[in-house]
Amino acid sequence: MKMDTSPLALDVVLIALEGRLDIAGAAAVEAAFAVEAGKARVVVVDLSQTPFIASIGIRLLLANAKALSRREGSMLLCGCDPQVERVLRSTGVDQLIAIVPTREAALAELGGGVAGGAG
Amino acid sequence: MSTSPAADTLVSALQVGAELAAISDATAWLGALGAREGWPDALRFGLELSVEEALTNVISYGFAAVDHAPQIRLEVYRQPHGRVAVRLIDNGIAFDPTGLPEPDPAASIEEARIGGHGVQLMRHFLESLSYRRAGGENQLTLVAGPKAAD
Structure with a gap:
């Protein structure tokens, strides 16, 4: 499994995972x-190149x-394959970590809250 | 459970090494077998996932306190109505994963348990998961059906 990191906005990092998030990948x-x-x-976390996830990946x-x-931060998941999304929903991960369609949707979800740091 | 030869046909079998590195090889073997057999994508995904989880349990915990040579074997059976059965046989300590409780849903990320999702996934992605101990071996039978995508 490969991992690519790039800044997406101030204090927002995009981590793109490529490959199977199984025991070897994790x-x-x-x-x-x-x-x-x-x-x-x-x-x-961009999972668009991650066709498989097991419980070790959930961990x-x-x-x-x-x-x-x-640390008052958060995580969002985007680009999920339908089967990967099924894994995340069936284990309730979607209730704990936001799942959005795309990285643009992730940025929209964050809105001005990141740079503003309100609260 | 019944495994009458008339109903179930052995498609292929694999010996699996008792080390974590063998798990990815085993799921890759299963995926390639599924491609040859024409399994629907959702069925193949569910079986690969379930076998990964089951092997992780067996290899991580099954042989910690035994002094005989580990034997782990996967058998894949074609069943009627597009079902596929995978039997995982090992000679590790007796362990019935079907008896494990579901993790409680966490109200927040702070309270979430980071582990314990393997059996939950198997139950979700399989039609049935059954266990028996026989002849000093664990026999875990995982059955996936063509409606696995529902």
């Missing part, structure tokens, strides 16, 4: 993912979303 990106997520306030997303939340 092991390959786990450390780098935590480092990159640790630098941002909002992490948008990766939830652990990092939890760490972000402790």
Whole structure:
């Protein structure tokens, strides 16, 4: 599995994952993912090149979303394959981490709240 | 459960090494088999996912306290009405994943448990998941149907 990181807005980082988020894939990106997520306030995870996710991938997303939340940050997921989205919904991940269609929708969802930092 | 030869045809079988690195090889083998067999995408996805979760449990916990050589085997059966059954057989410690409780839904990300979703996924993506212990082996049978996308 490959991981590509780029800034999307102020304090908003896009992490694009490419490959299967299975036990081997999660092991390959786990450390780098935590480092990159640790630098941002909002992490948008682009899953459009991730055709498969297992519970180990859910663990990766939830652990990092939890760490972000402790720092008043958040995570959004975009570009989910229909089967991947089914995995996320059937385990209730969609109730804990916002799922939006595209990275543009993620930015719209964040609105002015990121730069403003209100609250 | 019944596994009458008239109803179920063995399609293929695979020996799986008792190390985590073997899991991706096993799911890749299953995916390629599904492509050859013409399984619908949702059925193939559900079986790959369920086998990944089941193997993760067996390999992570099944052999920690045993001193005999690990044996793990996957058997894939074609069943009537487009169903596919995968039997996972291992000689690790007795472990019935079908008895595990569902994790409680978390009210917030702060309260969420980060693990424990494997069996929940298997139940969601499979038509049935059944277990028996026989002859010193765990036999977990995973059945997926053509309506797996519903």
